[in-house]
Amino acid sequence: MQSPMIRARDATCDDVEALTGLAAQVQTLHAEGRPDLFRPPDGDALREFLAARLADHAIVLIAEDLDGHALGYLLAEVTSRPESPFQLAHTAMYVHHIAVDSTTRRQRVGELLMDEVVERARRASATTVRLDSWSFNTDAHHFFEEQGFAASRIIVERPVDAERPVDAAE
Numbered sequence: 001m002q003s004p005m006i007r008a009r010d011a012t013c014d015d016v017e018a019l020t021g022l023a024a025q026v027q028t029l030h031a032e033g034r035p036d037l038f039r040p041p042d043g044d045a046l047r048e049f050l051a052a053r054l055a056d057h058a059i060v061l062i063a064e065d066l067d068g069h070a071l072g073y074l075l076a077e078v079t080s081r082p083e084s085p086f087q088l089a090h091t092a093m094y095v096h097h098i099a100v101d102s103t104t105r106r107q108r109v110g111e112l113l114m115d116e117v118v119e120r121a122r123r124a125s126a127t128t129v130r131l132d133s134w135s136f137n138t139d140a141h142h143f144f145e146e147q148g149f150a151a152s153r154i155i156v157e158r159p160v161d162a163e164r165p166v167d168a169a170e
Helices: 013-033 041-057 109-123 136-144
Strands: 006-011 057-063 070-081 090-100 130-133
Touching: 006 109, 006 130, 013 057, 013 070, 013 090, 041 057, 070 109, 070 130, 090 109, 109 130
Parallel strands: 090 130
Antiparallel strands: 006 057, 057 070, 070 090
């Protein structure tokens, strides 16, 4: 679904600077939300990472306005798993990153990117689109729910040096 004012297309190496700026916004959010896991944005490292994804022919979409200004991006890949003793064979589109410029949120940029990746998932014979999101990113959770996503599993963690809670009954 293209908007008359916004379009999504495959990113090219000419888009690396714009992608880097968008990735830095999300990396800042992650570094602030989980400073124990995420580094503050490093433009050179982000630029190198994104250029490598483009060279690897990953699915990298960019949303832009009519003047060619980058409004958001999405990085995804098709994953296929063979049947195993535990799971049936399945193919999914996995969204690694989605970023929308902070000045253009709530203007359907993310929706446009998601619609495009869902269409690409269909063409790749994927049965689902998957992604994950950190628990602190509640704005993203709301957006994903609006896009039809529902939690399918929960990952929990415990720092090794954390004390196990004492049961009140003990």
